[in-house]
Amino acid sequence: MQVLQVQLEVGPDPAEVGRARRWARSRLAGSGIGDDEPLAETLVLLISELVTNAVVHTGCPAVLRMLFAAEGGVRVEVADASDRPPRPRHAEGDDTNGRGLELVDGLADRWGWQPEGAGKSIWCEVDRMPAEASATARNSGVSASPGRVHC
Numbered sequence: 001m002q003v004l005q006v007q008l009e010v011g012p013d014p015a016e017v018g019r020a021r022r023w024a025r026s027r028l029a030g031s032g033i034g035d036d037e038p039l040a041e042t043l044v045l046l047i048s049e050l051v052t053n054a055v056v057h058t059g060c061p062a063v064l065r066m067l068f069a070a071e072g073g074v075r076v077e078v079a080d081a082s083d084r085p086p087r088p089r090h091a092e093g094d095d096t097n098g099r100g101l102e103l104v105d106g107l108a109d110r111w112g113w114q115p116e117g118a119g120k121s122i123w124c125e126v127d128r129m130p131a132e133a134s135a136t137a138r139n140s141g142v143s144a145s146p147g148r149v150h151c
Contacts, residue, residue, distance in 0.1 A: 003067050003068065003069050003070070004031065004067070004068045005065060005066070005067045005068075006027050006065070006066050006068075007063055007065040007066075008020060008023050008063070008065075009061060009062075009063055009064075010051055010054070010055065010061060010062045010063065010064055010078075011055075011061055012055055012058070012059050012060050012062075014052070014055055014056065016051065016055060017048055017051050017052050017055060020047055020048070020051045020064050021044050021047060021048055023064075024043065024044055024047045024064070024066065025040070025044060027066055028040050028043060028044070028066075031068045031074075033074075033128075039126065039128055042107050042126060043066075043074055043076065043126060045103070045107065046076055046103075046107055046108060046124055046126070047064065047066075047076055047078075049100040049101075049103055049104055050064075050076060050078040050100075050104065050122055050124070051078055052100065053078070053086070053100050053101070053122070054078045054080040054122075057082070057084075058080045058081060058082040058119075060080055060081040060082065060119075061080075061081070062078050062079060062080040062081075063077075063078070063079045063080075064076070064077070064078050065077040065078075065079070071128075072127070072128035073125060073126065073127050073128055074125070074126050074128065075123060075124070075125045076123065076124050076125075076126075077121050077122070077123040078121065078122050079116050079117075079119060079120070079121040080119050080120065081118060081119040082119055082120065083115065083118060083119055083120060084120075085113060085120065086101055086113050086120075086122055087101075104124055107124075107126070108124035108125060108126055109124075109125050109127045110124065110125045111123060111124035111125070
């Protein structure tokens with residue numbers, strides 16, 4: 001399995017989240033995932049959540065990595081200097097935060113975390129529907145669910 005990896009260093013400033021989204025969109029387009037594909041929007045939202053968590057909860061720089069598998073799957077990793085494990089929370093009603101990892105859990109096919117150096121890496125994977133299945137689904141008007149392609 002071939003994998004292409006790209007990475008971006010992210011500063012400890014919340015404004016860096018927007019820069020990470022713009023960078024991710026350009027890398028997705030360069031990998032053949034068009035801006036109009038639902039996969040692109042899902043990945044940008046996941047990246048936004050993971051980078052926001054790293055910047056807000058650690059106050060330290062982070063590294064955003066995207067790994068593109070030849071089979072079409074995409075893995076997103078955000079490594080930071082904190083060794084504290086992620087702590088999923090459940091937001092209530094008008095809470096303005098606490099939904100990030102719930103969102104990641106709902107959108108990603110898989111996610112988790114692992115120690116990395118003195119800190120940790122939080123990762124998620126999204127499978128990509130094979131192009132021929134996607135074209136068939138579009139032409140038939142049927143909504144197809146993504147195939148399971150492991151990164």
